[in-house]
Amino acid sequence: MWPWGDGGVVWGDRWWSKLAIDDWLNPGGLRVQGNGDGHERAPGMGRRRFLQTSVGTLGLAPLMAAGTHPAWTRIPGAPFSNYGQPAASESGVIRWISANADVPGNGVSWTPLQDLVGTLTPAGLHFERHHNGVPRIDPALHTLTLHGRDARATRWTVAKLLRYPLVSRQLFIECGGNSNSGWLQEPPQAAVGWLHGLVSCSEWSGVPLSLLLEEAGVARRSGWLIAEGSDAFGLHMSLPLEKAFDDCFIGLYQNGERLRPENGYPMRLIVPGWEGVLHVKWLTRLEVADVPAMSRNETARYTELLPGGRARQFSFFMEAKSLITRPTLGDALAPGDYVDIAGVAWSGRGRIRRVEVSVDGGGSWQDAELQAPVLPVCFTRFRLPWRWDGRRAVLQSRAIDVTGYVQPGREALLAARGRWGYFHYNAVVSWAVDEDGFIAHVYA
Amino acid sequence: MPALGERLDPEAIALLPQTLFADGRGLPSGRGTVRQGALLYARLCVQCHGPDGRGGSAPELAGGRSPLAGDYPDQNIGNWWPHATTLFDFIRRAMPMFAPGSLSDAECYALTAWLLERNGLWPEDVPLDAAGLGAVRMPNRDGFDSQWPDRGPPHP
Incomplete structure (x- = not known):
């Protein structure tokens, strides 16, 4: 149990109960039971539940002198762990599973590219x-x-x-x-x-x-x-x-x-x-x-x-491709926002030579900055700083690899490959920002 | 450099799985009939592949004949698969998915015979065996163009 009294602590202008702090630091539904750290609780007492409690029941608690230190600086931290896990509040960063209902082991799980930065994928999030x-x-x-x-x-x-x-x-x-x-x-x-x-x-x-x-x-x-x-x-x-x-x-x-x-x-x-x-x-x-x-x-x-x-048949190479990973669908922009357009590019044939970004649906292209080192047959991270002016925009990226090959647009790919190719789809991907700042996946 | 592998003796080599090739090399002995295959299909396969192999949660195996060059091509066994031996091999190693590897060679011949018959590629009254299967010529056998040796990136 936590080594302080029943009175809880004060942080900011609010008194926080021991139970509430415990819950904030260790949301219940995610912990591994019986791992020896001595904190057991009913599952489901997570952050959202705490927030409700803090404005409800705790509002009646005696208000003590305002403090300046967060609650977690007033208590000893969690003990060591044999194998570290992501922060509990990052539990939304997952592989999304699409599997066959009749054969649960037949399917895929997707890497959450929108949540990751850099060039290496954590093993637990590898597709x-x-x-x-x-x-x-x-x-x-x-x-x-x-x-x-x-x-x-x-x-x-x-x-x-x-x-x-x-x-x-x-x-x-x-x-x-x-x-x-x-x-x-x-x-x-x-x-x-x-x-x-x-x-x-x-x-x-x-x-x-x-x-x-x-x-x-x-x-x-x-x-x-x-x-x-x-x-x-x-x-x-x-x-x-x-x-x-x-x-x-x-x-x-x-x-x-x-x-x-x-x-x-x-x-x-x-x-x-x-x-x-x-x-x-x-x-x-x-x-x-x-x-x-x-x-x-x-x-x-x-x-x-x-x-x-x-x-x-035997089309072995994965040809050059790039994706904007942020912003992405689900993000919302406000006019005047600074946006770091960022993403990954790769080619099965070697190094990425250049990544170009367009914010007007392919009308004009600018060179993105490539994160060093640029390694062959490896994710290459690119970025382009941008300020959204509040008007409709269409964000695209296209990769050019060491062979000079240019990632094709969708129309060019469909013209050459038809509608039933299914595999090796590497066309430019487009994201529209509408006047309200919402992002949608579009074909452009 | 280290050389830490263990050399296999002829006895161990004889026990190794042998790849089944499109020319029939590696096909085992045994035989099965279309009728036996129909019964096996009804017991083990229909729940995913649907009646008469028309597809369900698993792909269509027979039925549609829309050409591969058309608007809605049927990529089933008769229209699309280039080699009949592949069918036998895949059934034997992976089907049914809830009990892979459980079928005897004779049962694999029977299921292959029924699926070929449903696709108009094998007569109903002739048992299928290694010689017969190796001689089946699939309609789309020559429909694939190897991209190897590599000639550089395609456009696109």
Whole structure:
């Protein structure tokens, strides 16, 4: 219990009860019960409830001399924690889940891009795409086997892989299906992360795949490598052996700690710059072959139907893209407001060279400032200071990458790709500010 | 560099899962009939994929024949999938989603036979086996253009 008397404390011009302070500091519904810090309470006594209490019941309490120090400076703070959690008042910063009601493990959860800054995504907010749930893998029993054409069949335990020299790279991963609501005829109304948040960026660390291929005696760089996961979907994908030798690695760590279960624990394939589904999670088998497997997820899915009826297959690269992450839908501006237009850009082909921002729906463009360092195949943060004059505005960003490729406008993308491409949607995204300062997602 | 992997002996290699390829390599022995497949579908699949494979909470498998070049293309098995072997492989590894890996090879052949029959790609009275499945030519087999080897960013 808190070590002060029943009288509570004074902060500002108000007397605060002990119970109310306790509640303010530790909103009830969010705490982990029984973690040893000695504070147990009924759930649901959160901040909102406290505010009601403070103007109601507490208004009758004796008013004491006005103080100047906040309540939390008058009491000892919370004790240490074995694994830190976000502040309770940040509980609204979450992944939004869209899953199949008949198969709860089949769906996605979206990174809340609108709530994040910088270039690294916290592991617990990294987007998820699972086809049949997150397997609960015993790392002592999990192995990685490499076999097939030219290979001397070789198997590694997790413990053995952890002993190899590790590489670390800050890399984005984007689902091939990210932003696919952009194909809809009318723009869906949601904050940026709930439409485009199947992309995240982490520092991944692991064993270069080239080391394992060489250890197994694989010398030829032509052909394919089929990667298979140890989940209830048995997801398997083919990638060119050339890419495997070039820069792929077996990801074991994310942002310095071992992978989270939903990000592939104990190991996943990292395929820098290529579509997310190739970064096979819960990786357990690699087979060298002369041809791709033609698995379901590289034929019936993750391929793009074009106008005319033909389809793109093995469209591996995630092309340059950018998003304004603030302001976003849900924000409201006032005339004269200073607004730091900010967002992220990335390209599967290397560095972002430039990001341009328009506040007039593409009529004119200005170079945004890029946050250093600008790393290849990594989130690049951009910003452009702006003052809203109270008139309708349409905010857009477009990325230009190291190849000179310019992120296309939506009309150009639809003209080239039709209405049923579904995957690899990377068109410019537009946000309108109306005369009242409200923000809407628009097609412009 | 370390070389910490364990070399597998022939016995262990023989136990490894083998990838099933589009030319039929890797197909197991066994056979199944269209009628057996219909019964299995009614028991295990219809609740998500809908009557006759017309779709539900899970994708449409058969039925629509609107062309891929049209305004409302049907991306189902008969219209869209390039390889019949993929169907067998996917059923065997992932279906039904509440009990993946629970079907025998014969049951996978039966379900594949029924789905091919519903799409007009397999006769009702002929059991399906490895030789038969490997020989099925899907209507959209040549409808996909590989973007690898890479030729640089597309526009757009």
